[in-house]
Amino acid sequence: MVIPKCAARPDCTREHGLELLYQMIRIRRFEEKCAELYSRGKIRGFLHLYIGEEGVAVGALAALDEDDAIVATYREHGQALVRGIPAGEIMAEMYGKANGCSRGRGGSMHLFDARRRFFGGNAIVGGGLPMAVGLALADKLQKRERATVCIFGDGAVAEGAFHESLNLAALWKLPVLFLCENNLYAMGTAIERHQSQTDIAQKGANYGIPAEAVDGMDVLAVEQVSRLALDGVRSGAGPFLLEARTYRFRAHSMYDAELYRSKDEVEQWKRRDPIAFLTARLREAHQLSDGELAALESRVAAEIDEAVAVAEGGPWEPLADLTKDVYTPQSTVGAGITQATRASRNAVSQPQVTP
Amino acid sequence: METTLCIDQYTPHKSASSGAAVASPKPERTLSYVDAVREATDQEMDRDASVILFGLDVDDPKAIQGTTRGLVEKYGPERVFGTPLSEDAMTGVAIGAALAGLRPIHVHIRMDFLMLSMNQLVNVAAKSSYMYGGKVKVPLVVRSMIGKSWGQGAQHSQGLYSFFMHVPGLKVVAPTTPYDAKGCLIAAIRDDNPVMYVEHRILHFQKGPVPEKLYTVNPGKARITSPGDDVTLVGISYMQLECLRAQRYLDDVGVSAEVIDPIWLAPLDIDTIVESVRKTGRLVVVDNGWTSCGASAEIVAQVTERLQGVRDVRVQRLGFAPVTCPTSPPLEAEFYPDSRRIAAVCNDLVHGKSQNWYPDERPELKDLEFKGPF
Ligand SMILES: Cc1ncc(C[n+]2csc(CCOP(=O)(O)OP(=O)(O)O)c2C)c(N)n1
Ligand SMILES: [Mg+2]
Numbered sequence: 001m002v003i004p005k006c007a008a009r010p011d012c013t014r015e016h017g018l019e020l021l022y023q024m025i026r027i028r029r030f031e032e033k034c035a036e037l038y039s040r041g042k043i044r045g046f047l048h049l050y051i052g053e054e055g056v057a058v059g060a061l062a063a064l065d066e067d068d069a070i071v072a073t074y075r076e077h078g079q080a081l082v083r084g085i086p087a088g089e090i091m092a093e094m095y096g097k098a099n100g101c102s103r104g105r106g107g108s109m110h111l112f113d114a115r116r117r118f119f120g121g122n123a124i125v126g127g128g129l130p131m132a133v134g135l136a137l138a139d140k141l142q143k144r145e146r147a148t149v150c151i152f153g154d155g156a157v158a159e160g161a162f163h164e165s166l167n168l169a170a171l172w173k174l175p176v177l178f179l180c181e182n183n184l185y186a187m188g189t190a191i192e193r194h195q196s197q198t199d200i201a202q203k204g205a206n207y208g209i210p211a212e213a214v215d216g217m218d219v220l221a222v223e224q225v226s227r228l229a230l231d232g233v234r235s236g237a238g239p240f241l242l243e244a245r246t247y248r249f250r251a252h253s254m255y256d257a258e259l260y261r262s263k264d265e266v267e268q269w270k271r272r273d274p275i276a277f278l279t280a281r282l283r284e285a286h287q288l289s290d291g292e293l294a295a296l297e298s299r300v301a302a303e304i305d306e307a308v309a310v311a312e313g314g315p316w317e318p319l320a321d322l323t324k325d326v327y328t329p330q331s332t333v334g335a336g337i338t339q340a341t342r343a344s345r346n347a348v349s350q351p352q353v354t355p
Numbered sequence: 356m357e358t359t360l361c362i363d364q365y366t367p368h369k370s371a372s373s374g375a376a377v378a379s380p381k382p383e384r385t386l387s388y389v390d391a392v393r394e395a396t397d398q399e400m401d402r403d404a405s406v407i408l409f410g411l412d413v414d415d416p417k418a419i420q421g422t423t424r425g426l427v428e429k430y431g432p433e434r435v436f437g438t439p440l441s442e443d444a445m446t447g448v449a450i451g452a453a454l455a456g457l458r459p460i461h462v463h464i465r466m467d468f469l470m471l472s473m474n475q476l477v478n479v480a481a482k483s484s485y486m487y488g489g490k491v492k493v494p495l496v497v498r499s500m501i502g503k504s505w506g507q508g509a510q511h512s513q514g515l516y517s518f519f520m521h522v523p524g525l526k527v528v529a530p531t532t533p534y535d536a537k538g539c540l541i542a543a544i545r546d547d548n549p550v551m552y553v554e555h556r557i558l559h560f561q562k563g564p565v566p567e568k569l570y571t572v573n574p575g576k577a578r579i580t581s582p583g584d585d586v587t588l589v590g591i592s593y594m595q596l597e598c599l600r601a602q603r604y605l606d607d608v609g610v611s612a613e614v615i616d617p618i619w620l621a622p623l624d625i626d627t628i629v630e631s632v633r634k635t636g637r638l639v640v641v642d643n644g645w646t647s648c649g650a651s652a653e654i655v656a657q658v659t660e661r662l663q664g665v666r667d668v669r670v671q672r673l674g675f676a677p678v679t680c681p682t683s684p685p686l687e688a689e690f691y692p693d694s695r696r697i698a699a700v701c702n703d704l705v706h707g708k709s710q711n712w713y714p715d716e717r718p719e720l721k722d723l724e725f726k727g728p729f
Contacts, residue, residue, distance in 0.1 A: 316683060
């Protein structure tokens with residue numbers, strides 16, 4: 001049987017192309033619903049929409065294996081969805097309901113699912129970078145061949161933690177894919193006003209880290225480079241720095257007057273909408289019919305309706321549980337440590353970390 | 356924001372004479388807290404060319420809720436500038452600039468982000484004067500804001516000023532009225548030491564009388580915001596508002612609370628609080644932070660040390676629940692002390708718990724819930 005190729009990229013199947021489109025539409029519609037629920041007061045607090053940037057998460061996460069880890073930011077709804085955290089659990093978390101993925105205690109900036117190796121959700125800019133290095137260090141010491149993808153914005157590149165983390169990961173050849181979502185702004189500050197070197201991929205060279213910049217509005221390109229990068233990362237070559245050039249179509253959080261950028265600039269970027277881009281390419285090649293697109297949309301709509309129902313129907317955590325989980329209950333000492341982990345744990349104290 | 360949420364902190368709510376350590380200002384022009392901060396900065400930058408202002412997005416059109424509005428236009432991008440997300444390094448930069456004769460004001464939109472500046476503040480700014488034998492000064496102001504309510508969550512809601520109170524060499528101030536916002540900021544800018552200037556996002560909406568002239572509200576002076584006889588009620592930062600509301604509830608049961616705003620947490624005007632407790636014999640301290648090792652612990656400890664053997668004193672602290680701030684609405688509401696809970700605790704101290712009194716909510720005293728959007 002001849003498997004039809006995706007018109008947009010010869011090395012991927014049509015089915016895969018449709019899957020990528022589906023994932024991007026899921027994020028888009030989910031967040032549009034969140035925005036609506038926010039204006040109805042169902043969701044409160046911060047809500048950082050990813051609309052416009054979907055190609056980055058969908059492309060990069062498509063290149064991951066199930067047991068690879070993800071470290072994200074407060075703009076992480078899309079990554080969480082693609083990773084497979086059920087939409088209902090994410091929506092319930094937005095509502096602050098007890099059936100949310102963080103029991104409703106974390107909110108939109110603290111989505112987390114350890115079982116799916118989705119390590120948050122962090123409201124401190126740059127906070128996730130060292131954590132990703134730590135996850136990768138543990139994998140290396142425990143001789144597990146898996147990667148950690150660390151997602152952060154262009155704004156985080158100005159933090160010391162970025163530079164320290166890149167150095168450490170390169171020094172110890174740790175399996176981290178540093179993925180910068182360069183949307184050209186850190187809140188109201190344009191990249192030219194916060195970076196002396198605006199070409200973020202260039203920064204890898206200082207640390208001897210291979211790097212690449214990719215068009216973040218082209219999900220297929222993002223996926224392709226991510227795969228290549230991860231091949232190297234997994235083979236023990238050390239970290240990789242990938243800069244995805246993208247743009248957020250909406251305000252930084254739910255509302256800002258957006259006086260720091262021109263309407264014209266926003267419109268220019270909207271013309272490069274990652275969803276429209278892939279849709280058009282699939283259409284040109286007659287690989288996506290109106291009916292198929294409609295079916296895809298209604299599948300997404302059903303999922304979102306159900307997610308809202310899950311959130312609406314979810315319980316509030318009882319007040320009696322307010323002080324629960326401040327500390328983790330102590331497990332039995334010595335449990336679960338194998339000879340191999342003990343040996344590698346000793347290696348931590350040595351300056352040289354060799355696999 | 357709704358003006359009903361503001362409590363007039365200047366009109367004595369009963370005719371009792373006030374032993375206030377700081378005279379209450381005479382009403383004249385009314386300004387918001389935001390505008391008071393803006394005006395203080397403006398007037399000081401105008402007066403003293405060594406004052407500079409920076410921090411993430413201070414020159415953004417949003418202008419840090421309006422507190423820096425118009426300043427870049429007036430003083431230019433050399434004296435007013437936005438910075439990259441480099442809190443740690445920028446704190447060190449501020450210290451360097453201060454050592455070289457400038458008077459920097461460094462702004463952070465959340466107090467939580469100050470944790471990235473901790474090393475420079477604690478190990479360098481606080482210590483330079485003493486460690487270098489009194490030969491240098493670090494005239495630095497660090498402005499930061501505490502967020503509250505509407506699900507701001509774990510990392511955007513912390514009131515961490517007690518961390519700084521712990522360290523000799525740092526001054527800490529948490530003004531609660533527009534009048535004090537202006538006077539304390541001018542005092543902080545003129546101070547030759549590092550001053551942590553703590554704002555609260557909800558206090559930003561307060562309105563009150565603010566003189567146009569330059570004036571200072573000096574370190575080490577508290578204010579009796581409303582006199583009373585039965586219980587001394589100290590409210591820190593935003594909790595000052597809740598205490599003033601609690602006082603109204605207590606009127607209904609005939610409990611007269613003396614409300615004190617410490618204003619400056621370091622140096623702390625313990626004398627004013629001690630004198631009040633000497634009179635009332637009861638002390639409730641309500642903090643906008645956790646109680647453990649917090650500002651409330653310090654105040655209670657100092658009062659107890661001073662009055663032991665002199666006066667029998669009953670004390671109670673209230674603060675954040677000892678947990679991380681949750682976004683779940685019911686848990687979040689439980690996390691913060693509010694005026695009714697404060698009133699009930701005061702009444703318990705005066706009449707004993709057996710009364711089991713808990714006031715019904717009065718709409719005009721309802722807590723302000725800060726609704727975004729963010
Ligand atoms: C340490 C720290 N400083 C400041 C902030 C406030 N803040 C939240 S998001 C943000 C912008 C970050 O920009 P970027 O890293 O480019 O990510 P983007 O929002 O564009 O996805 C800022 C300044 C923060 N959360 N943490
Ligand atoms: Mg950005």
